Amino acid sequence: MSYGTRQKFYHSKAWNDVRKTVWIKQHLLCNRCHKPVYVDGISEYLPKEKRRTGIVHHKIYLDNINVYDPHITLDINNLEGVCKECHELEHHQDQVTRNDYVFDDDGNLVLKQK
Numbered sequence: 001m002s003y004g005t006r007q008k009f010y011h012s013k014a015w016n017d018v019r020k021t022v023w024i025k026q027h028l029l030c031n032r033c034h035k036p037v038y039v040d041g042i043s044e045y046l047p048k049e050k051r052r053t054g055i056v057h058h059k060i061y062l063d064n065i066n067v068y069d070p071h072i073t074l075d076i077n078n079l080e081g082v083c084k085e086c087h088e089l090e091h092h093q094d095q096v097t098r099n100d101y102v103f104d105d106d107g108n109l110v111l112k113q114k
């Protein structure tokens, strides 16, 4: 998937709205380890080192094609709010994470900046 497409999607209002809905539904708790997470725009301010970043994960991973399909990208049933640690575990298990990819602050898989 092109970097631009992903960025556009993750910065859309529609995504921001659905992302918030997921977190409110989960009471800002990770769906896997049930620890409280920090979510921009919802959580009260916390210094960075105290934050456990919350990430909304797509159960059906996004690819070049389905990123244009709102039934995949914005379907609440395809979304799961998890903390950064659990999210990395998920993607490691499926070996999606490669050495040249990292997660950015929003939990998006992006090419490592050289």
Ligand SMILES: [Zn+2]
Binding pocket: 030, 031, 032, 033, 034, 035, 082, 083, 084, 085, 086, 087
């Ligand atoms: Zn977790």
Ligand SMILES: [Zn+2]
Binding pocket: 056, 057, 058, 087, 090, 091
């Ligand atoms: Zn994910």
